[in-house]
Amino acid sequence: MSIINKARKIRRALHENPELGGKEWETSKRIQEELTQVGIPFKTGFAKTGVLGIIEGGQPGGTVALRADIDALPIMEKTNVPFKSKVDDIMHACGHDAHTAMLIGTGLKLQEMKDSLKGRVLLVFQPNEESSPIGGARPMMDDGVFAEYKPDVIFGQHVWPNLPVGQIGIRDKEMMGASDTISFTIKGAGGHASMPHQGKDSIVIAAEFISSLQSIVSRNTNPIESAVVTIGTINGGYRYNVIADEVQLNGTVRTYSKEVKDTVKRRMANLVKGFEIAYEVEIDFVYRDGYEATVNTPEWAQLVRNRVVHTYGKEAVPDVDASMAGEDFSRFLEEIPGAFYWLGCAKEGTGVQKPLHDPEFYFNEDALEIGINTMTDVAVSALQKLQQS
Structure with missing residues (x-):
């Protein structure tokens, strides 16, 4: 099975079985199983259900962290997809199922090329993102998620129905409020x-x-x-x-x-x-x-932009306005340089897209491949940049 098809299978399984923040026990278990199958070492117990995957490169170098949130929302799903939520009043209406599946897919790709990597990549599976003001980022750090390996840079991506598949939203400064x-x-x-x-x-x-x-x-x-x-x-x-x-x-x-x-x-x-x-x-x-506001580090935001332009062309990185929506990734960026970007996932052929947190929110799975490839490319490029600095 290809990595993309595997990610799609994982995403659908997670979508059918959503769990609220702080209760993502089965989601965490599934993540651990997937990492175990491909030999990626991991640690658990961060903010109860958080998982940290560790990919050691074949040569010494810097440390890059990639983050995905894993929790769902207390929303009754109203879509008609065949893998609709099986849990009443709980739904992955913010795309965290896709985030988790894409980070696992990214981990699989990086594991395949680990001998050529100069440094290490941390896979941060974060619970409880939807539970402001507590969240999951701060509790994970308080529990020592980065105690052994402190990232030099951290990246996160979020599905974005306001952008079509094939486009990435990235700013050099404020992304979220x-x-x-x-x-x-x-x-x-x-x-x-x-x-x-x-x-x-x-x-x-x-x-x-x-x-x-x-x-x-x-x-x-x-x-x-x-x-x-x-x-x-x-x-x-x-x-x-x-x-x-x-x-x-x-x-x-x-x-x-x-x-x-x-x-x-x-x-x-x-x-x-x-x-x-x-x-x-x-x-x-x-x-x-x-x-707090999610504010990107300019040099790392530019790295994301440059990699997307290199792979998909200038039209893949349109000018975007910041959003006033909140994001727990801001807590990571308060302590670690990095960048947060949006992955276009609009449903093709639909005019007005259902927004995030809507019971009819739809994630276009055509974005899975772009999300995995982009995050992989960003991680590899960031390690190369750290090697040069």
């Missing part, structure tokens, strides 16, 4: 709907508060910089003729710059104080730092 969460509990005073002067209507206050939150981005941050403030849930009230005494708001803040993030956080705290004084209420405010 910081993903923080916010919550506000507005504590007013209840009463009869016909006598609003006797209460402190938390719903009315919440409506004005949400509008004021949006002014932070439009009037307090540099318009050249990017920031998003979204309130995703509102909970409060009892019935139509009762003034709500409490309303809970939950949302997210997305930024690239630490300075912009600090500005948003500070202005939110000041806004809370102002509303408490103006409306004589109490507002509990919690800002939870999530994943």
